[in-house]
Amino acid sequence: MTPPPTAPTPAPAAGPYAESLRLFARASRVIPGxxxxxxxxxxxxxxEFPYFAARAEGGRYWDADGREFLDFMCGYGPIVLGHRHPExxxxxxxxxxxxxxxxxxxxxxxxxxxxxxxxxxFAGWAVFGKNGSDMTTWAVQVARExxxxxxxxxxxxxxxxxxxxxxxxxxxxxxxxxxxxxxFAWNDLxxxxxxxxxxRGQVAAVIASPYHHPTFGDSSLPAxxxxxxxxxxxxxxxxLLIVDDVRAGFxxxxxxxxxxxxxxxxxxxxxxxxxxxxxxxxxxxxAELKVAASRxxxxxxxxxGAVAMRAALTTLDVLERDDGIGRMRRLGERFxxxxxxxxxxxxxxxxxxxxxxxxxxxxxxxxxWRRQRRFCVEMARCGFFLHxxxxxxxxxxxxxxxxxxALAAADGAxxxxxxxxx
Amino acid sequence: MTPPPTAPTPAPAAGPYAESLRLFARASRVIPGxxxxxxxxxxxxxxEFPYFAARAEGGRYWDADGREFLDFMCGYGPIVLGHRHPExxxxxxxxxxxxxxxxxxxxxxxxxxxxxxxxxxFAGWAVFGKNGSDMTTWAVQVARExxxxxxxxxxxxxxxxxxxxxxxxxxxxxxxxxxxxxxFAWNDLxxxxxxxxxxRGQVAAVIASPYHHPTFGDSSLPAxxxxxxxxxxxxxxxxLLIVDDVRAGFxxxxxxxxxxxxxxxxxxxxxxxxxxxxxxxxxxxxAELKVAASRxxxxxxxxxGAVAMRAALTTLDVLERDDGIGRMRRLGERFxxxxxxxxxxxxxxxxxxxxxxxxxxxxxxxxxWRRQRRFCVEMARCGFFLHxxxxxxxxxxxxxxxxxxALAAADGAxxxxxxxxx
Numbered sequence: 001m002t003p004p005p006t007a008p009t010p011a012p013a014a015g016p017y018a019e020s021l022r023l024f025a026r027a028s029r030v031i032p033g034x035x036x037x038x039x040x041x042x043x044x045x046x047x048e049f050p051y052f053a054a055r056a057e058g059g060r061y062w063d064a065d066g067r068e069f070l071d072f073m074c075g076y077g078p079i080v081l082g083h084r085h086p087e088x089x090x091x092x093x094x095x096x097x098x099x100x101x102x103x104x105x106x107x108x109x110x111x112x113x114x115x116x117x118x119x120x121x122f123a124g125w126a127v128f129g130k131n132g133s134d135m136t137t138w139a140v141q142v143a144r145e146x147x148x149x150x151x152x153x154x155x156x157x158x159x160x161x162x163x164x165x166x167x168x169x170x171x172x173x174x175x176x177x178x179x180x181x182x183x184f185a186w187n188d189l190x191x192x193x194x195x196x197x198x199x200r201g202q203v204a205a206v207i208a209s210p211y212h213h214p215t216f217g218d219s220s221l222p223a224x225x226x227x228x229x230x231x232x233x234x235x236x237x238x239x240l241l242i243v244d245d246v247r248a249g250f251x252x253x254x255x256x257x258x259x260x261x262x263x264x265x266x267x268x269x270x271x272x273x274x275x276x277x278x279x280x281x282x283x284x285x286x287a288e289l290k291v292a293a294s295r296x297x298x299x300x301x302x303x304x305g306a307v308a309m310r311a312a313l314t315t316l317d318v319l320e321r322d323d324g325i326g327r328m329r330r331l332g333e334r335f336x337x338x339x340x341x342x343x344x345x346x347x348x349x350x351x352x353x354x355x356x357x358x359x360x361x362x363x364x365x366x367x368x369w370r371r372q373r374r375f376c377v378e379m380a381r382c383g384f385f386l387h388x389x390x391x392x393x394x395x396x397x398x399x400x401x402x403x404x405x406a407l408a409a410a411d412g413a414x415x416x417x418x419x420x421x422x
Numbered sequence: 423m424t425p426p427p428t429a430p431t432p433a434p435a436a437g438p439y440a441e442s443l444r445l446f447a448r449a450s451r452v453i454p455g456x457x458x459x460x461x462x463x464x465x466x467x468x469x470e471f472p473y474f475a476a477r478a479e480g481g482r483y484w485d486a487d488g489r490e491f492l493d494f495m496c497g498y499g500p501i502v503l504g505h506r507h508p509e510x511x512x513x514x515x516x517x518x519x520x521x522x523x524x525x526x527x528x529x530x531x532x533x534x535x536x537x538x539x540x541x542x543x544f545a546g547w548a549v550f551g552k553n554g555s556d557m558t559t560w561a562v563q564v565a566r567e568x569x570x571x572x573x574x575x576x577x578x579x580x581x582x583x584x585x586x587x588x589x590x591x592x593x594x595x596x597x598x599x600x601x602x603x604x605x606f607a608w609n610d611l612x613x614x615x616x617x618x619x620x621x622r623g624q625v626a627a628v629i630a631s632p633y634h635h636p637t638f639g640d641s642s643l644p645a646x647x648x649x650x651x652x653x654x655x656x657x658x659x660x661x662l663l664i665v666d667d668v669r670a671g672f673x674x675x676x677x678x679x680x681x682x683x684x685x686x687x688x689x690x691x692x693x694x695x696x697x698x699x700x701x702x703x704x705x706x707x708x709a710e711l712k713v714a715a716s717r718x719x720x721x722x723x724x725x726x727g728a729v730a731m732r733a734a735l736t737t738l739d740v741l742e743r744d745d746g747i748g749r750m751r752r753l754g755e756r757f758x759x760x761x762x763x764x765x766x767x768x769x770x771x772x773x774x775x776x777x778x779x780x781x782x783x784x785x786x787x788x789x790x791w792r793r794q795r796r797f798c799v800e801m802a803r804c805g806f807f808l809h810x811x812x813x814x815x816x817x818x819x820x821x822x823x824x825x826x827x828a829l830a831a832a833d834g835a836x837x838x839x840x841x842x843x844x
Contacts, residue, residue: 020526023529026532026536027527027531027532027535030532030535030536030539030546030547030548031531031532031535031547031548031549032547032549032712032713032715032716033716035526036719036721037719037721037722037726038721038723039527039726050525050526052528052529053525053527053528054528054529055521056521061521061525063526064529074525075523075524075525075723076525077723078723078724083521083523084518084519089518096506097506098476098477098478099475099505099506100699100700101497101500101501101505101699101700102475102483102497103461103472103475103483103495103496103497103498103807104472104473104474104475104485104486105449105457105461105474105475106474107474107476109453110445110448110449110452110453113449113452113453124452125452125453125454126453127453127454127458130701130722130724131551131552131553131556131722131723133722134553137586138594140594141586141593141594141595142593142594144594144596145593145594150596150598161722162719162721163585164559167719168719169717169718169719170717170719171563171564171567171717171718171719172562172563172564172565172566172567172714172718173563173566174566174572176572176599176601176602177598179598180596180598246723272723277521277522277724277727278522278724279701279723279724279727279730290454291454292593292594293454294454295591295592295593295594296594297459297584297589297590297591298458298459298584299458299460299461300459300554300555300583300584301460301497301498301499301500301668301693301701302552302699302700303459304461305699305701306475308701
């Protein structure tokens with residue numbers, strides 16, 4: 001996330017988002033910014049999208065004003081099977097009846113570690129947290145512990161959470177936070193090679209998401225040979241390769257996006273989709289890193305919570321049994337093909353980027369995201385939430401009919417964009 | 423937490439903790455250390471306490487072997503009303519039926535911010551996270567943003583989470599992590615004054631828990647005048663005073679432990695007890711800090727989760743309505759008085775420390791915690807979980823009969839300690 005481009009503007013209390021705006025006014029009195037972080041209205045188009053949610057079911061949700069939306073953001077990723085998935089919630093409820101937060105972990109932690117180790121292929125162990133950043137920051141420390149080195153190489157514009165070493169924000173930072181964090185450009189193997197050369201013998205790890213998904217930008221898949229090359233550079237330099245699969249994990253491959261793209265990392269961080277909305281994160285790592293991992297203190301009051309772990313076990317089971325990942329891919333392909341065809345019909349140039357299950361679309365030559373905003377605002381008006389500046393997410397509860405309805409609405413939105421000067 | 427003093431030792435598969443040990447053997451294959459963090463068996467007496475929990479209800483829990491324990495750790499704090507409190511769970515369930523993890527916050531976030539602002543007295547705003555350390559680390563950044571300074575003064579041996587600037591661990595750290603973190607001794611106003619003097623004009627904040635609760639040590643309440651003095655030093659230096667109320671919050675005073683001890687901080691971090699086991703944390707701050715707070719990027723995938731917020735609202739309501747805090751204080755006073763009397767009967771010298779609701783007891787001249795371990799192991803054998811090296815927690819579901827049963831068992835445990843050489 002880059003900082004908000006514009007401040008939220010108050011709107012009349014009578015429009016379609018009157019209740020959202022009423023709540024936002026109250027929130028603004030007692031919360032800095034009213035709504036902060038990735039759901040900040042300032043990151044969309046202020047006043048043109050809902051600010052507050054009320055309820056959700058499957059692939060749709062209702063905002064505070066009672067308006068229904070087809071949910072193409074899925075809670076910014078966590079909802080992978082659909083909101084309130086009956087089997088996931090049944091497993092969570094069963095655990096809840098026994099309790100959640102104990103003085104010890106439960107068998108669920110062992111089962112989930114065994115499951116992730118089996119699924120991810122390369123890993124010998126797993127640990128759990130609550131946030132993606134609990135895991136990315138810890139993985140960086142494990143790499144430093146294992147290698148005895150300091151330097152972390154990361155992709156410029158990549159997102160690995162809001163901790164000081166990687167936050168896209170600017171407030172509250174001191175130079176020491178990033179003294180040994182060095183960026184390279186996504187897909188630029190030569191750049192990575194040169195950076196490693198400049199810090200020969202000092203690089204603890206390279207961290208990247210499995211593909212590049214910047215906010216305020218198109219998604220970018222790995223170039224042919226990028227991951228093989230990155231892997232080789234890391235092996236040769238004895239630096240660890242950390243994959244931040246927090247956003248993409250369990251939407252491209254059940255066992256981690258590294259398997260989808262065909263490479264072997266040393267550490268992978270998961271969160272978001274793992275528990276279908278229940279707060280959980282995980283890191284898996286190579287067996288050789290287990291001792292180093294045990295030396296980096298890792299804890300949190302709620303991290304052994306059994307409910308989220310049971311939810312995660314069931315989410316993985318259902319995704320596997322129903323081929324949820326194949327389903328999201330097919331829905332995403334239908335969506336992207338439809339958007340491309342729709343744009344072409346209206347003689348508009350668009351770029352559909354990202355893997356089908358985590359799609360994004362942008363307009364060519366769209367200075368200030370003007371067309372993009374027009375398009376997404378119109379989609380919201382019609383009941384489809386597509387974020388103008390952040391990749392979208394499909395879930396397995398979406399249907400072909402949902403996609404087709406969205407494409408029908410997109411046809412109208414394209415027409416408006418065209419009429420508005422293309 | 424200091425690092426584990428001893429490694430967990432495997433025990434025969436037939437003892438009282440056979441199932442715990444069987445699970446631990448499985449866990450050790452796929453999890454670094456088997457069980458990591460604050461619940462590590464290595465931090466108790468390996469083989470003599472349960473390793474895995476199965477279920478809980480009110481003030482008691484059952485381990486993986488089906489043994490029942492009176493729960494004097496309460497999940498290391500979160501369980502303040504008792505496990506599976508019917509009203510908290512009803513509120514959580516009601517929200518769950520509407521959904522939890524949305525593209526936007528819900529009204530619950532506004533209500534909870536309003537509630538915390540009203541309760542805490544000094545605060546103008548609130549924000550929310552999932553972990554205590556989400557909040558302590560962010561509060562430090564807010565102080566740096568507000569003051570434009572770098573230095574953070576903290577109490578030696580205080581616990582503020584597992585992030586690099588404050589973790590009690592050693593692995594994976596680099597010197598830059600603590601370049602501007604400076605310790606002073608708890609209750610040592612002169613030491614604090616001298617430290618501020620050495621870093622005149624550079625101190626962004628002083629951070630401390632409302633009273634000192636080190637692991638492997640007695641708890642220590644603030645000396646007369648400590649907080650007034652610390653507050654005055656901070657005001658004069660224009661440094662912020664951050665209270666880490668993660669562990670003690672909502673057990674001493676409904677509106678934050680600063681009100682119990684009678685002083686006015688700038689920022690207070692809460693977590694643990696706030697949601698009675700549901701994962702949530704919060705920071706409240708002075709109105710003057712609101713703009714600075716809005717400039718320090720703060721987000722997490724699950725942080726606007728409505729279920730934990732509804733649980734927190736109900737936890738606060740029930741604590742207030744039933745005077746849960748008064749109840750825990752009275753139970754704790756009964757417990758401490760009984761422990762003191764029991765020890766005296768057996769001519770043993772003990773120190774009962776901490777506020778009544780968060781008690782701890784240790785033996786005098788107890789090198790290597792030998793007596794303490796003997797005592798707590800015997801208590802566990804009798805079905806009472808008291809951690810040998812970490813403060814204990816009461817909850818409002820405990821009864822006077824529970825305390826009296828624990829005291830009866832303590833009588834036997836004291837006798838054993840005495841027989842074992844005093």
